[in-house]
Amino acid sequence: MTEDNVNGRLRIAVVIGSVRRPRLADPLAAWLERELTAIDWLDLDMIDLASVSLPMHEMQPGGAAASPIAGRLAGADGFVFLVPEYNHSFPAPVKNAIDWHFTEWAYKPVAFVGYGASGGIRAVEQLRVIFPELRATTVRESVLLPMAWERLDADGRFLPPPGTVQALHVMMNELRTWARALRPHRVTDLAGRA
Numbered sequence: 001m002t003e004d005n006v007n008g009r010l011r012i013a014v015v016i017g018s019v020r021r022p023r024l025a026d027p028l029a030a031w032l033e034r035e036l037t038a039i040d041w042l043d044l045d046m047i048d049l050a051s052v053s054l055p056m057h058e059m060q061p062g063g064a065a066a067s068p069i070a071g072r073l074a075g076a077d078g079f080v081f082l083v084p085e086y087n088h089s090f091p092a093p094v095k096n097a098i099d100w101h102f103t104e105w106a107y108k109p110v111a112f113v114g115y116g117a118s119g120g121i122r123a124v125e126q127l128r129v130i131f132p133e134l135r136a137t138t139v140r141e142s143v144l145l146p147m148a149w150e151r152l153d154a155d156g157r158f159l160p161p162p163g164t165v166q167a168l169h170v171m172m173n174e175l176r177t178w179a180r181a182l183r184p185h186r187v188t189d190l191a192g193r194a
């Protein structure tokens, strides 16, 4: 692993966790995409679960070969889940997308942008319980967007509260640290493990 490989650009996939129409996820994802595109150390891949077919009845334990997003997830160095809170947890399609895959998550960091009345904190914290089973780690910082539906302008664009962009950058810097730290382990440490 050369210095360039360790410190070079990282591919970060944003997973949009709401699949309903209409959805608050749209202006939030647009805002997130604008902010993350401006970060110079990453290449962004926006993965919208609403556009992906992952039938629950075709899922195999440990992941399935036919996933239309397996390659995109495998190619990512880290993940940001944009996740709303539904009934004090995260939406079912998020768990389905997680379960459909396995090695794609391994030895990678996961960060969260949550939203809901309380910023989606219960969705975020419940997701943290899941990822160690997939050999993924979650980063300490998260971005929580409480009552984000009250922060849309006349054109429907999300106007983040003060401090939000700074919090996003702090979280992304932590994601970068973990992504760089874990990248050398992805191939070697996965070999031979079930």
Ligand SMILES: Cc1cc2nc3c(=O)[nH]c(=O)nc-3n(C[C@H](O)[C@H](O)[C@H](O)COP(=O)(O)O)c2cc1C
Pocket (backbone or CB within 6 Å): 018, 019, 020, 022, 023, 024, 025, 026, 084, 085, 086, 087, 088, 089, 115, 116, 117, 118, 119, 120, 149
């Ligand atoms: C089925 C359902 C359950 C919800 N439960 C909660 C909840 O427990 N806590 C909360 O803060 N918001 C809850 N909400 C409100 C959502 O956080 C809010 O509608 C948000 O905009 C949903 O994101 P979306 O429009 O991108 O799907 C719920 C919404 C739905 C559709």
